[in-house]
Structure formats: C-alpha cells, structure tokens
Amino acid sequence: MLVSILLLILAIGAVSAADENITDMTDEVLSTEPADELEVTQPEDFSELVTLIKGTSSGKTLTLDKDYINDGTYTKGILISKKMTIDGQGHTLDANQKSNIFRISNDQVILKNINFINTYHATYSAVYGACTIINCTFTDCISEKDGGAIYQGTAYNSSFINCKAYLPELSWEHEDINWNYVCRGGAIYNGDAYNCTFMNCEAKYLYYDGVVNIYTKGYGGAIYDGNAYDCSFIKCTSVDGGAVVGNVTNCSFINCSVNNYGGAIFSGTAYNSSFMNCKAYRSEDEFDYYDSKNHEACKGGAIYNGNAYNCSFKTCIAEYIYQDWEWDAKGYGGAIYQGNAYDCSFSECISVDGGAIYQGDAHNSSFEKCFGTSVGWSVGFGGAINQGDAFNCSFVTCHAYSGGAIYDGNAYNSSFIGCYAYDGPTIAGSGGAISRGDSYNCYFECCSAGSGSAIYYGNALNCSFVECYNWQYGYGGVIYMGNVSDSIFINCSSSKKNLIIKGNYNNCTFIPLTLSSSNLTVNYGNGGKLPIKTLSNGINIEGITVNVKIYKDNQLINSFSAVSGSDLNIDAAPGKYIIALACAGADPLNVSLVVNKGSPKLTLANDFAKSGETANVKVTMSKKSTGFARITINGETYRVPISSGVASVDIPNLADGSYAVKVTYGGNVYFNAETITGTFHVGKFKQGMQLETQNITVGDTERITAKLAKDATGFVRFIIGEDTYKVAIENGVAYVDIDDLTVGTYSVTLKYGGNYKYNVESITETFNVAKPSPGLEFRIVHDYYDIGASPEIEVHLASDTTGFVRFIIGNETYKVQIGNGWASIKLSSLKAGLYNLIVKYAGNYKYRAETITTSFQVGKTTPEIQIETTNIKVGETERITANLPTDTTGFVRFIIGEDTYKVQLKKGVAYVDIADLKAGTYSVTVKYAGNYKYNAKTETASFTVSKISPGISVAKTTVGGKTVLTASIAADARGNINFNVKGNTYKAQIVNGVATVTLPDMAPGTYTLKTSYGGNYKYLAETKTRSITIK
Secondary structure: OHHHHHHHHHHHOOOOOOOOEEOHHHOOOOOOOOOOEEEOOOOOEHHHHHHHHHOOOOOOEEEOOOOEEOOOOOOOOEEEOOOOEEEEEEEEEEOOOOOOOEEEOOOOOEEEEEEEEEEEEOOOOOEEOOOEEEOOEEEEEEEOOEOOOEEOOEEEOOEEEOOEEEEEEEOOOHHHOOOOOOEEOOOEEOOOEEOOEEEOOEEEEEEEOOOOEEEEEEEOOOEEOOOEEOOEEEOOEEEEOOOEEOOEEOOEEEOOEEEEEOOOEEEOOEEOOEEEOOEEEEEHHHOEHHHHOOOOOEEOOOEEEOOEEOOEEEOOEEEEEEEOOOEEEEEEOOOEEEOOEEOOEEEOOEEOEOOOEEEOOEEOOEEEOOEEOOEOOEOOEOOOEEEOOEEOOEEEOOEEOEOOOEEOOOEEOOEEEOOEEEOOOOOEOEOOOEEOOOEEOOEEEOOEEOEOOOEEOOOEEOOEEEOOEEOOOOOEOOEEOOOEEOOEEEOOOOOOOOOOEEOOEEOOEEEOOEEEOOOEEEEOOOOOEEEOEEEEOOEEEOOOEEEEEEEEOOEEEEEEEEEOOOEEEOOOOOEEEEEEEEOOOOOOEEEEEEEEOEOOOOEEEEOEEOOOOOEEEEEEOOOOOOOEEEEEEOOEEEEEEOEOOEEEEEEOOOOOEEEEEEEEEOOOOOEOOEEEEEEEEEOOEOOOOEEEOOOEEOOOOEEEEEEOOOOOOOEEEEEEOOEEEEEEOEOOEEEEEEOOOOOEEEEEEEEEOOOOOEOOEEEEEEEEEEOOOOOOEEEEOOOEEOOOOOOEEEEEOOOOOOOEEEEEEOOEEEEEEOEOOEEEEEOOOOOOEEEEEEEEEOOOOOOOOEEEEEEEEEOOEOOOOEEEOOOEEOOOOEEEEEEOOOOOOOEEEEEEOOEEEEEEOEOOEEEEEEOOOOOEEEEEEEEEOOOOOEOOEEEEEEEEEEOEOOOOEEEEEEEOOEEEEEEEOOOOOOOEEEEEEOOEEEEEEOEOOEEEEEOOOOOOEEEEEEEEEOOOOOEOOEEEEEEEEEO
16 A cells, blocks of 8 residues: 555656645645545655645645755745645754745645754745744744745744844945845744744844945844744844844843844834843944944834833843044933833843933833943933833932933832932032932932932922932032922931022921021121021021020010021120020020120211311211210310210311320210220321322223322322323222323323312322233144154234244254244154144234243153052952043053953043952052053052951959950951960850850959950951959
C-alpha cells in the first residue's frame, strides 16, 4: 500500500519544480477516506515539500516528519492558495538565505509546530500572506522591506529570534539616498501576536558612507501595524518603535531601543504591560546625520505616542548626547513622550525633559527616582512629568533642574516625598516638587530647591508641607511666587530667613510658630517703631493676626489687633510700659517699652539785626515745652516765658558786631534740660562762600557751583578768563555749565555783591581739562591659534583719532596708520608658543596716549592641574577637586587605586566626593585628555585618612559586694578591652560599645586602673588611667 502511494506522489509531482503554485486543482490527490491526515517520511528539499503540499486535499492537514531545506531552486517561496493545515511536529523549514518560505493567498491556511529559519528576501516575509500561525519559531528571518517573519498573518504561542526588516546600503554619494524607503516590522507586518516571544528583532533601513550613518528609517522592531497580547519583547530595536507599532496587552518589554522615537512602542496603547531598560537613545558617535545635524531629540524611552494602563516602567531612558562647544543633550519623556498614564508605576526613568512623561497626564500612578537630567549646557525640566497634570499620584525622590517632579502641570490629591530641584553646589534649581503648576489637596515632605522648595510659580489649596527646605543659592521659599490657602507648614526652613511663602496666604497654619519682638527704648519726640513678627523655624511669616495689649504701672491702657510683619509706631509719654503680644498657635510674648524724656530741640531762630535796630533774639523748641528759657547775650541773662514752643527777648542799643548767645532750658515731664550756644550778628558780616569745580576731559561739561547762606539774595558772577557769567542765587546755590573747553588749567573767580545782611565777598578756585581716552580696544583677537595660522589682529579707537598705532609682539614692532578709528595687522606662520601683544597709541591734539595688552597661544599648551585634597578621619567624606584653566572643556578622570571617576569640567573645575575610606595614605591621579587648545596632562597628589579615637570611658560600681568595671567605647568598635589592676589583666569582649568585668575580691584600698583598647581598622589604640577605691 505504501509503495502505491509513493508511486502516485511521484507521478503527480512530475511537473516543473520551478512552478511552486499549489491550488485547489489537487484537492482529492493523496486524500484517503476516511482519514484526514497523510504522514510522509524521507523528503529533504523544498521540491519534496511542494509535492507533499500539492498532494494534500483542501481543508486537510499535512503532517511533516522531517526537516526541509531550500537548495536554491525556489527563490520566492512556495505559494499556497488553498485552505489547509501544515503541522510541522517541531521540524524545521530552512530557506538557506535563498528565499522566503511561504506565499499564502488563502486566509484559511494554518501553520503550526514549525521552525522557520534562515529566510532572506527583498520583498517577502518568511510567511507572506494572511494566515494563522500556531506554536512556531522564526529564527534569522529577514526581509529587506516589511515583516521579516510574517506579512499579514496572526501568530499564537510562537517565538521570533533575530528576525529583521532590514536593508543596509553603503555609498559615498549622499544624493543617492532613497528618502521614501522604510523598513517596517522586524518580525510581523500587519498582523497580531498572542502569547509570543520576540528576541533581537529589528526594523531599519540604514544608509551609510562607511564612516557615519547618513540616514536611517524604520518602524516596529518586532511588529508593525498589529497588536500584541501576552507577549514578551527582548532587545528589539528600530529607528522608531523599538518593538511595536500597535496596541499591547499583558506584554513585557526588556532592553528594547530606538535611535529616535519610542523605545518599545511608536504609537499604540499599552495595557497591563511592563517596560524595563527601554531606550530612545543615541550619542554623537552613532548618530544619523540628517536627524542629528540639528540635534533632533530622542523621545519616549518606552512609548512615543500612546496611553498606558496598569503598566510598569523601570530604567527607561530618552536621551541624545552630543557635543558643540560643550557636551549637551536633548531628550523628551524617559518612558512616555505623548500619552496619559493610568494606574502605572515609573521607577528610575530618565530624560532631559520629563524623566517619565513629557506630555501627558498621570492618574493613580507612582513615580520613584525619575530624573530630568542635566548634561553640559542642557538642564532638565520635570523629573517625572514635563507637561501634564497628576491625579492621585505619588512622587518619591524625583529631581530635575526645574520641577523636581512636575514642570508645567497641576497636581490633585498627590504626594511628593524627597523631590528636589538641583544642578550642582552653586546652581540650585527651582520648584523642588512642582514648577509652574498648582496643587490641590497634596502632601509635600522633604522637598528642596533653591527657589520654591515645594512649588515655584504656582498656588496651593488645602495642602501639607513637612520639612521642606531651600538650598543655599536661589530665592528661597517653600512656595515662591504663588498664593496659598487652608494649608499647613510643619518644620519648613529656608536659606532666606525672611521667606517661606513669596505670595499671599490665607487661613494657613505654621508649626512651630513663635512670636518675636524686642525690648525698645526711645526718647520722647523721636518716634520709634516696635516690630511684631511671627517666625517658623526662624523664617518670617507675615500676615498673622496678633492681639496687642499695652500696660503701664500694671494697668491696661490700650488694646487692639495688628498683623505680623508690621511695626507699632511709638508715640507715648515718657515712662515704662509692658506690651503683651498673643496669637493662635504661638506662646504669648511680653516686651518692655521704655520712653525716656526727649530733647526740647532748642533752635536759635533769629540771629541777625540791622544796624541801629532793636535786636530780637528768638528761640524755638518743641511745642510741649513749658515754663521759662534763659537767654544770655552781651553779658546779660533774660528769663523768658515759653509760649507755643517760642521764647524771645528784645535788646535795644546793641552796637554792630557779633555776640555770643547761650540759651538754657530746665526741662519738664516730657523733655530733659538743654543748653545751646550760637552767634547773634548786628550789622552786615561775611557769610563764607564756597566754590566747587571738577576736573574733566575734553568734550565733557564743566559745572561750577557756588554755595552761599540760605538767605543770601541777588546774583553771583563766575569769571573765567575774559568770560563772566551772571547767575541768580536760589536757596543759597548758583551754578553755571560750560562746554567746549580745550585742554588746560582754568582759574575761576566767584564774586558776590552782598545784601542787607552779608558783605561783599570773592573767592577763586582752579580746575583742569585733560585729553580724553581714545577708547583703544581689541576688536579681533583670539586667545588661541593653530600652528602655522596667519591671524588678523584688529583694534578700534575713536573715529576721529589720527596718526599711528604700534603693535609690539616680542622683539617685533609693527607701525600701522589709523583709518576711521581702525588699525589692523595680519601675522603669518606663527610658531608654537605664548605671545604677549602690546598695542600703543601716542595720542594727538585731542586724545591722550594709551596702551593695551593681551596674550594669545599658538599651538596647544599643557594646562596646569592643581589638585585640592584634605586629610580626613575615618568616616568622613573626602572631596578631591581638580582646578584647570577656566576654558578647558570635557572631562577629567580621578584615579584612586583601582577606582576611576569620570567627571565633567565646569569652568575648569571638577570634583568628586568619596566616602567609606579606610585608614591609610591614598594616592590620587588626575588625568585630563586635552581639547582643541590644551594637551593632555596628568597630575598626582595624596591625602591621608586617619584613625579616630574610640572614646574610652570607665565606670566602677559595686554589685552584690563585688567590684564591677564597665568600659564604654564607640558602638562599632570590635575586639576586647583589657583592665589592668595591681599587675593583673582582665579581658572583656566589647558588645555594642560596652565591655564589663567583675574583679575578684581584693583588700580594701586605692588601686591604679589601666584600661586599654588595641585599636582596629577605624579606631586608634587607646589607654585610660584612673584610680579606684575598694572598701
């Protein structure tokens, strides 16, 4: 029977092997009733497989019992156009990199339990056409276009390894790029996958010139235009969408990556899925020229465009690192670029902007250690979310330069713990939790920043702030530039001692809250202000209602309300007062106010009488002055009553001249006794004018000022050479401005003709007019030139300068004529070295001589490295600082033993902090690789880590008649304590910092006790001696 069947197969198969079309014309061939399956043995190549498929009836199952390999006869796979099932029973179909395997035109085809390997085709997938694939494996399946393994088929319980939609092209001609070419779906194009595994699948069209990638394009490293259910994706990659372009449910993504957008998913929704170590990442040495020439950012470390539901994201990254003058970076959305997250978790996700989400809202989600990282000149925004709102979310130790958790978004019913905005020891950021967003019913704990430790530019309603604090640099404030209502602040602090909230606040509670004021002593009549403050951890809180009660002689004399941050104006009669302050949430505070008697402020109000007139000597004083004043003039004392703060006396027949005046007031209940003296003039006298001039330069205006008595009237004359300027006096002052003065020294005479009170007067002063600076400055000069360069050096002066400038370089002098304020030279073929440049201008009729200097380097120079170290003790942190010239760029490496720390230079400085060092002497090597201007340089230094004292102390007690010695030592000290008494040594083990020994019975007396510890890796050996008495 078997022989007959084989003969029949051979007869039917006697057609051209190149005609691999299999249609329903052979429906009845090799069908045996009632059996549904046909078992075969032996066939080895695709010709045999074609024969078997042709011999299988439509709707029947072909079961394979061996492996098949393409010997090259079939170049575009085997066409199946009828309904059938092929069960490979775990056998392998090997295309031998000569073709794909199946082209299917009937969507009722089922392929199961088959291993597909080594397929390669310019157009077709390993299985091309709509069909169902069950429990199959695809290994090393490649298409140069779409779908390395499957095109328009659905896969169940299958695995895909090293499957690719991949085409690399090599050419030196950039214009040969096929801009419209794209590879899609490294494993599956336009098909779904259920419970499948994808490993090392890739979709990428790569155009390169042998040096760099010029252009790349690809979508869906594993699946394009299809959905995935219960699948796992490992190390799948593409240009966009490292694993999938489509929706996913219950899937896992590990180490999937792209060069541009969507490390795992380009566009699609994710349900109940996990993403670990997925990246949208590239560095400058692996860039795509056309995308990177403008520094195109990487976006979406896991998902580029799509929502996520009940998903987890861990260590996902979106970052492109490049170098212009300095290292820089761009990246948006470490996990999700554009999409919302529902019931998701994000851990250690990183990007420049939006460590987890760049643009999208988060609902019921958690964010832990997500960073908006800073690289070079780039600073990060939004450690967790760059632009979006958060609802019922938690954020733990997220950070960025601005918006440690959220930048440009609001938060509702969310918590922020340990979030911070920070970018180095002197560049503290803004918005430790939120920058540019409001918060409602939120909780903030231990958040920190330079400006706005919790919120920067945002409002808060019904929120709690616990132990939030500011860095040293910045504007301070738990909330900076925002309004707050119905919120509580507990143990918050700020580097700016006068700021917790920069904005308005209403109905807020501050814990702790302390009333602050100070005892005050003032003199009556001088006023005074008593400050009222409320403080929380030393920070001024303004606007709190404070009740004020004022007592004098234990009697309440006044009470009212004030607000903290205001001052009480003091206008009380002399005496001693107690001011009692009270407010909700703070202990009451009493301060003392002492008002002493003040000065009556005696003033000689009239000090002049004309010749022959009766002299009226008038004194004014404070209006509450009462009683009499004594005025003494010309040897006579007059007791004069005071009325409304004025006392005066008329004295006739005083001859012309000046008289000493003395005024004495005895004081009253408001004022102390006071005496003043002055001068009373009868007849005209000399007032004592002043003349003020200034030295100027040509082109400036000379202002000449005359200062006279306030009641001087009339005019003054300024005389300069042959010119006279007549100027009216106003309030005792007159001045003149003079322009267009030439170089020289000028004499000015001031003349005053006198008035009814003052005599004629004249004084003289001088001033100088000097030549101005020509404004000589370098316009074109650099601090570095390459060897052999011919630099042009250019200087600029005032446009009307004339003559020459001299450029002096070493022993060479170049004389160059000035033209329109410019002069330049072009040097040639400079050798390596440091050049000092001097430029001199000799001056002319208008401008003074001037010299400027600079220096420039030709060829690289070796930088100096100064290493700063500090000798420390065990348990302390060693900071090692490398100081280089400020224009060095790049990185330095700190090498300590076998450990190397790579640190970026900022303005020529880099440092590293090292903790947990053991005792010993350490050698530090600092290596700098150089840059365009500086050679590589290595420098060494050392530091010492010393052991510390264990801090031994000994106590003696008596327990049950026995002497017990107890030694206390550092809690982490290990080993034994030795107690030596009367030549005998007793050893006790240290347990939790304590060692105890009980001495044997000893005769009463006083003994010397030596307690010693031998030391260890951290603590010094130490011995303590004391005496003990045994009774």
